[in-house]
Amino acid sequence: MRRPAPLRLSVLAVTALLLAACGTETGRAGTGDTGAGAADPPSATQVDDPGKDGVRITALTLPSASPSPSPTRDYSVSADSLDLVADSGVSASYEVTNKGTETLTYSVVVTFLGVDGGAVTNQTATVPGVGPGKTVRGTVRAGELPPGAPRVTRAKVLEVTKVPASEAPTEAGTCPASGIRVSADKGDAAMGLRVVGLHLDNCGTRDYTVEGYPLLELLDDTRKPVTGVRILHGSAEITTGAGPDNPPRPVTLRPGESATAGLVWRNTTEFGTAVNVPYVRVRAKAGAAPVTVTPNLDLGTTGKLGVRPWERAAG
Secondary structure, eight states: OOOOOOOOOOHHHHHHHHHHHHOSSOEETTTTOOSTTOOOOOEEEEOOOOOBTTEEEEEEEEOSSOOSSSOEEEEEEOSSOEEEEEEOOOEEEEEEEOOSSSOEEEEEEEEEEETTSOEEEEEEEEEEEEOTTOEEEEEEEOOSOOTTOOOEEEEEEEEEEEEEGGGSOOOTTOOOTTSEEEEEOOOEEETTEEEEEEEEEEOSSSOEEEESOOEEEEEOTTSOBOOSOEEEESSTTTOSTTOOOOOOOEEEEOTTOEEEEEEEEEOOOOSSOOEEEOEEEEESSTTOOOEEEOOOEEEETOOEEEEEEEEEOOO
């Protein structure tokens, strides 16, 4: 008796089955549906926003069906993998107009607001090299929203910082002509104590040596020098909670190695005028090219900022 031939599926057949199960279109799930319950494509609403410091929101895009709490999903199907990426579908279009006389790099914080007027999420966009009198447009996405977040109804510009393009921190993954990348982290705060880390990466091809403390210039919101603040070597006069002050010593970084330093202060407010320092111009050492970072030092009325020396980064 002749037995039936075993069932064999080719790779193409398996792929066809996967596509049939997950939807034949590659893109946002639901956008190709026409039956009951299908989600309408996102729609952009024009926004009349006065903006802030030359930056304004021009349009807000919201999914018609489920704007906030339930993130939509992007699917990409292949015979080898099923890739899943979460996104709320919420985005804001913006424009940046440089009304100054020098080329600037902007950092723009956009806050997405819910029906109750509260912030649902904040997102930051970096807009490099905007020339004098020029306008640059872009879009910032809200990304995946927190579970149970209220429906997003509007967006606004929360914060704008701008530095000369020649002094802007270089994005991770790129290397300036100097071969040295300087940046600041978001910092840490505990019981009125503030600590922001400075990072020095040798992304070039030659060894680079630093010794001692970063050189700092404190600048106000118009990037003019701030007076009346003492820059201290070490943090002992400010706190003992940040750990002991190590003595400065030479640090030679081979290509790919990094060093860290730190800014330490308290934002105590007593008698006098509180001082805020939105910009700090940093030189890794004398003669190095300046990099302007934006740690937003809220120094209170203390009038003191501690700086810790360069040390080789762990790992």
